[in-house]
Amino acid sequence: MSDAATRDDLVSLLKDWTAAAARLTQGEQIGADGAVDGPPLAPPEDTGEALGLPASGLTLTFGFGPALFETSDGTDRFGIASRRPDALQPLPRFAGDALEPAYTGGDLCVQACADDPQVAVHAIRNLSRIAFGRADLRWSQLGFGRTSSTSTSQVTARNLFGFKDGTANLKAEDASLVDEHVWVQRADGPDWLVDGSYLVARKIRMIIEVWDRQALQEQERVIGRSKGEGAPLSGGTEFTALDFTKKDANGAPLIDPRAHVRLAHPDRNHGVRLLRRGYNFVDGNDELGRLNAGLFFLSFQRSPEDFVAVQRSLASDAMAEYIKHVGSAVFAIPPGARRGSFVGAGLFA
Template sequence: MNDEQTTPTPGVSRRRLLGAAGLGALTVGAAGAGAGYAVGGRPDAVAPDPDALPVEFTGKHQAGIVTPAQDRLYFVALDMSSESRDDLISLLKDWTAAARQLTQGNEVGELGAVSGPPLAPPEDTGEALGLAPSRLTLTIGFGPTLFEKDGKARFGLNGKKPEALVELPPFSGDRLAENISGGDLCIQACANDPQVAVHAVRNLVRIAFGRASVRYSQMGFGRTSSTSAAQVTARNLFGFKDGTANLKVEQTKAVDEHVWVHGDDGPPWLVGGSYLVSRKINMRIETWDRESLEGQEAIIGRTKGSGGPTSGGDEMAAIDFEKKGPDGEPLVGAKSHVRLAHPDFNDGVQLLRRGYNFVDGSDGLGQLSAGLFFISYQRDPKQFVTIQRSLAGPLNDLLNEYIVHVGSGIFACPPGVDAQGYWGETLFTV
């Protein structure tokens, strides 16, 4: 958890700046009124909107993993364009400095978006001026190719690559495209305002030019997983509640057991970190929409309205896999999604899911290019592999008729940073 005390970050506050730069007309009336939130305890502020507040950047673990899932995602995978170790370290330092500012609602750089010299391009791109921090979190991960490519170690990281950090095995039904898979680095930006997330990624990408360049990126909306018991369960684009049985931040023991890399897991630099698995899953929306309600519910193993299991009870009710219907068949079918993904049938394995819906427009034939950008965090990627093997295995999840995995990524997310450190510092010091 990110429970350390707030540390002041350098830079210009996006909202303070508006007034200071003489743009008072934009915030007409009492300062801060109508904004619905405040940073730094402004005396005249109205009750803060919790969705607009900043999330602490520092901590034992990176923010954005067990942080209650925000509403929007902008995920980006990058490849190093430099092979220099110094470039990698300086990039991680520059990114960390910018991330400290961005997550606290400040502008990037010393002079920000509008206070710099008139003939120089502004340090901050400016589209988040006047916007609240919006619970922005920025989470970094390192892909297998950062450590090793074509059999050769990179950036002097010999021996640093975690054994578990290997490309995921092929699963039946995968239709992966290389240009939307993999990556040396990834950054997950989550916020309650999509423009805040886009602004953050855009500025980080800009800082990286010459050292790293974007391989692919993905926008997401409508978090499909709740990661806190305080959150209602959101729905995916099939119209079903998704993430009901997800690990929740309040289950501290389970989170510790299933999400964070422990001292005896190794390697030492990754202790307190986690593994991120991303899967871009296209949904065959139109065919799904033609499926009967009963059919849809049988495929998922939950009712569409309440989200309760088809074996009965409300959303949070325990699933009874034995209970049979009048036809003598189990009410939660053997090939239903909920059964194949359930810990009881996967050696007790659990994931912390943090996926988002996406719509990339239409496919030219009038059908939605849409689906789920699945993200899960786990102590060991084997957890994901176990569940995905179950879903794509011999029993073959009924849902597979309606989905296809087109992108895949695996990243080792280093532990959190303190007030001085930088992302991935342990990689170079431990």
């Protein structure tokens, strides 16, 4: 939010965003006059780059960061500090963090997902424009080719390390697991967040050039799965359960003690499961000609503590040599807006 924004500004912004989202997700333009039917001497209501494009499956998700409730110096800018979920705290510092302020934090978040990036960008651009004077765009990330499959009907996608990603992810079809691990339950509180969730975003740069020089065997050791099929190194096919006890003829574990899948596995993390829903990104290249690429890791979970547990366990991840966490944010995601209401309305009730 802008420095001078008031509680009324916040509420009016959420109402305006909800109305705009209802139109955008139907493939409609912003405002009755849209991009080209307004007065010729006024700026058009809609920016126009999605004219003629279908809704493309656009979904919009809104979230509230810890600083919306209370700034680091304890200021309650919008009179909502008492309604802050106990679990919504800034993430702790993790081993190896190289966070850049330019990709970190935020009072509000808007996630636009669509089959066509032009439609997603149009949504973000117009929602930012609607926020003018009330909120400023702090940072944004364009991603492509979702990295983690989230449904059994999808072929498992690949990340930019070339490995299948999402094999052991929570899947939409596992409704009871999704209830247990993703949606905030009444007992968790607060009331306004019930049936919502928490989003953790981590911009993870991949040191692509170093990774690409590693032997296939080393790449597979780091992940703990085969590169082609995505099968556990302990044997079987893609969806065979990982067996961490299996050893080779020399007595060495087939899945390395520091393999990513071993350290991230629920058995290692008190049964914690995350709904991973990230995207690949390439932001051009740096001055040395290295691709500025990686994984825009996004996970939804019932509490940010679940992410913290897994990320702490990954402190000794063999993958750490090939990645760098450069951005980070956490948000409470209110449940979807009811007809006639607006997103996050319960927070102000």
